[in-house]
Amino acid sequence: MADKRMTPDQVVAQLSDGMTVGIGGWGSRRKPMALVRAILRSDLKDLTVVSYGGPDVGLLARAGKASKLVYAFVSLDSIPLEPNFRHVRENGLVEAVEYDEGMFLTGLRAAAQRLPFLPTRAGLGSDILKVSPHLKTIESPYGDETLVAMPALNLDVALIHANVADERGNAALTGPDQFMDDLFCLAAEKAYVSAERIVPSEELLKAAGCVHTLTVHRYMTHGVVEAPNGAHFTECPPEYGRDEAFQKAYVTAAADPEAWAAFERRFLKVESEAAYQAAVEEFKKETAK
Amino acid sequence: MSTETLTEATRADVCVAAVADCFRGDGEIIGSPMGAVPTIGARLARATFEPDLMLSNGESYFFEGDARLGARPDEFAVVGWIPYRQVLDVLASGRRHVMMGPVQIDAHGNANISAIGDWAKPKRQVLGSRGGPGNTINHTTSYWIPKHSARVLTPKVDMVSCVGYDRAAAVGSAGRFHEVRRVVTNLCVLDFETEAKVMRLRSLHPGVTVEEVVEATGFELVIPAEVPTSRVPSDEELRIVRDVLDPRGMRLREVPA
Numbered sequence: 001m002a003d004k005r006m007t008p009d010q011v012v013a014q015l016s017d018g019m020t021v022g023i024g025g026w027g028s029r030r031k032p033m034a035l036v037r038a039i040l041r042s043d044l045k046d047l048t049v050v051s052y053g054g055p056d057v058g059l060l061a062r063a064g065k066a067s068k069l070v071y072a073f074v075s076l077d078s079i080p081l082e083p084n085f086r087h088v089r090e091n092g093l094v095e096a097v098e099y100d101e102g103m104f105l106t107g108l109r110a111a112a113q114r115l116p117f118l119p120t121r122a123g124l125g126s127d128i129l130k131v132s133p134h135l136k137t138i139e140s141p142y143g144d145e146t147l148v149a150m151p152a153l154n155l156d157v158a159l160i161h162a163n164v165a166d167e168r169g170n171a172a173l174t175g176p177d178q179f180m181d182d183l184f185c186l187a188a189e190k191a192y193v194s195a196e197r198i199v200p201s202e203e204l205l206k207a208a209g210c211v212h213t214l215t216v217h218r219y220m221t222h223g224v225v226e227a228p229n230g231a232h233f234t235e236c237p238p239e240y241g242r243d244e245a246f247q248k249a250y251v252t253a254a255a256d257p258e259a260w261a262a263f264e265r266r267f268l269k270v271e272s273e274a275a276y277q278a279a280v281e282e283f284k285k286e287t288a289k
Numbered sequence: 290m291s292t293e294t295l296t297e298a299t300r301a302d303v304c305v306a307a308v309a310d311c312f313r314g315d316g317e318i319i320g321s322p323m324g325a326v327p328t329i330g331a332r333l334a335r336a337t338f339e340p341d342l343m344l345s346n347g348e349s350y351f352f353e354g355d356a357r358l359g360a361r362p363d364e365f366a367v368v369g370w371i372p373y374r375q376v377l378d379v380l381a382s383g384r385r386h387v388m389m390g391p392v393q394i395d396a397h398g399n400a401n402i403s404a405i406g407d408w409a410k411p412k413r414q415v416l417g418s419r420g421g422p423g424n425t426i427n428h429t430t431s432y433w434i435p436k437h438s439a440r441v442l443t444p445k446v447d448m449v450s451c452v453g454y455d456r457a458a459a460v461g462s463a464g465r466f467h468e469v470r471r472v473v474t475n476l477c478v479l480d481f482e483t484e485a486k487v488m489r490l491r492s493l494h495p496g497v498t499v500e501e502v503v504e505a506t507g508f509e510l511v512i513p514a515e516v517p518t519s520r521v522p523s524d525e526e527l528r529i530v531r532d533v534l535d536p537r538g539m540r541l542r543e544v545p546a
Contacts, residue, residue, distance in 0.1 A: 072417055089404070092410040100420060100422035101373075102420060102422075122381070125425075126422035128450075131409070176362075
C-alpha cells in the first residue's frame with residue numbers, strides 16, 4: 001500500500017520548467033496556496049497556469065513563475081479585481097488565453113475523457129474566438145448547427161486543496177462547493193492534493209462527514225500533503241473563512257512596488273510554509289491590536 | 290413608519306422595481322442576479338408576482354422565502370445544492386435568467402466584462418469574460434448599470450464577452466436561445482423591442498428627462514414619441530424592500546439618493 005505523503009517542496013520537485021499546471025478551487029476559495037507558495041520559493045519558470053483564477057494566478061504571474069495564463073476570470077471575490085493579475089496584464093508581462101467558464105469546464109471534461117475536444121455553444125458570437133484564433137468551430141453531423149470545438153485542457157500537473165485526506169491520496173471536499181477539483185486531477189498526468197489534515201483511512205468517512213464529499217479518489221492522485229491552513233488567505237469552509245484583513249493587505253501592497261517588495265520579503269521570500277504561517281500569526285496579532 | 294414616508298420611493302427603489310419587472314413571466318427557472326440592486330430586485334419579484342422563481346444565495350444554496358441581502362444559509366430554508374459546475378450545466382439547458390453588470394455595452398447589447406482597451410495589453414484589466422459568453426448564447430440576459438454614462442453605453446465595446454443581437458444572428462441556429470431582455474440603469478429602462486433589435490428607451494425614471502439620457506449615452510437610442518415613466522413601487526413592495534430584503538440600505542450604495 002503506497003503511502004503518498006509528501007512535503008510541499010517535494011511536490012514542487014516533481015515539477016519542471018515549462019509545465020502546464022492546473023490549479024483547483026475558484027477565485028479566492030479553497031486554493032492550494034501552500035503548494036503555490038512552494039512554487040514561489042522554487043526556481044521554476046515558464047509555467048502555464050490553468051485556473052478559475054484567484055490569488056494563485058496573481059502571485060505566480062507577478063513572481064514571474066507563470067509566463068502563460070489560461071483563465072475565464074481572475075478575482076478575489078470579496079475584492080472583485082486581482083491586483084497582480086491586473087499588473088501583469090496591463091504591463092503585457094504574460095501570454096493570456098481567456099475562455100468562458102463553461103468552455104473551460106468543457107475543456108477539462110475533454111481532457112479527463114482523453115478526447116481532443118468537446119462541442120459547446122459557449123463562445124459563439126463572442127470575441128473569445130477572436131482573441132484565441134486557435135479555437136475552431138465544428139458542424140453538427142446530425143443537423144444544421146455550428147458549435148465551438150473546445151480543445152482538451154490537458155495538464156501536466158494538477159494541484160488542489162482538500163479539507164481532509166488519507167495517506168493514500170483519497171480526499172474529501174466538505175465545503176459548499178467542490179468546484180472542478182476532481183476534473184483537474186483527471187485532466188492531469190499527475191495530481192497532488194494538499195489537505196487541512198491527514199487521517200487514517202478507517203477514519204476518513206467520519207472526518208469527511210458524508211460519503212458525497214469523498215470525490216477525490218487515490219487513482220487520481222500521486223501525492224498528498226498535510227498543510228493546515230494551507231488554503232490561507234483564501235477560504236476553506238467549513239474549517240475557516242477567507243482572511244479578509246490579510247487579503248486587503250495583499251491588495252494594498254500589490255498596488256505599490258515598494259510595499260510589494262516588503263510584502264514579498266515578509267510573507268513569500270521565507271524559507272518554508274511554517275515560516276509563512278508564523279509570519280501570518282504575527283500579522284494577525286498586529287492587526288488585532 | 291408613516292404612510293407618507295413609505296410612499297416616498299427613492300431612485301434606488303425605482304431601480305429595484307424595474308429589475309423585478311425584468312423577471313416577470315419567467316416562472317420556474319433560476320434567477321441569477323449579480324450586484325445589490327439586481328439581487329434585491331429578483332427577490333422582490335419572487336416575493337410578489339413571480340413566486341416560482343428559484344434563487345440562490347450566490348454561493349451554492351437554493352433557498353425559499355424572503356431572505357435579506359447577505360443572509361447566511363442558517364437564516365433561510367435551504368432547498369437545493371447548486372455548485373458552480375451545476376450552474377454551468379443547467380445554464381446550457383436555458384432554465385436561467387442572468388443579470389450582469391457590464392463595463393461597456395453597445396446598441397446591439399454586446400457587452401464587455403473582461404478588459405478595457407486592447408485586449409492583448411489592456412488599459413484596464415477587469416474580471417475576464419467569466420460566464421458571459423455562455424450565459425448570453427444559452428438563455429435570457431438582462432443588465433444592470435448603476436452609473437449610466439457614455440463611457441459605459443458606448444458605440445463599440447472593446448471586448449465582446451457577452452453576445453448582442455447582431456452577433457447572435459450571425460451564428461446561425463445555435464443563436465436561437467439568445468435574448469437580451471432589458472438594461473436597467475440609474476436613469477432609465479432600455480430594451481431591444483425594435484425591428485432592428487437595437488436599444489430603445491423603454492421608460493424614464495421619475496424626474497429624468499430624455500435629454501439627460503441622450504447626453505449620457507454614447508450611441509443613438511431609439512426613442513419613442515412618448516416615453517413612459519418607470520413605475521414607482523407600491524407601498525407593499527417598498528415595505529418588503531425596506532423591512533425585509535434590504536434593511537441595511539445596500540441598494541443606496543449603488544444608487545445614492
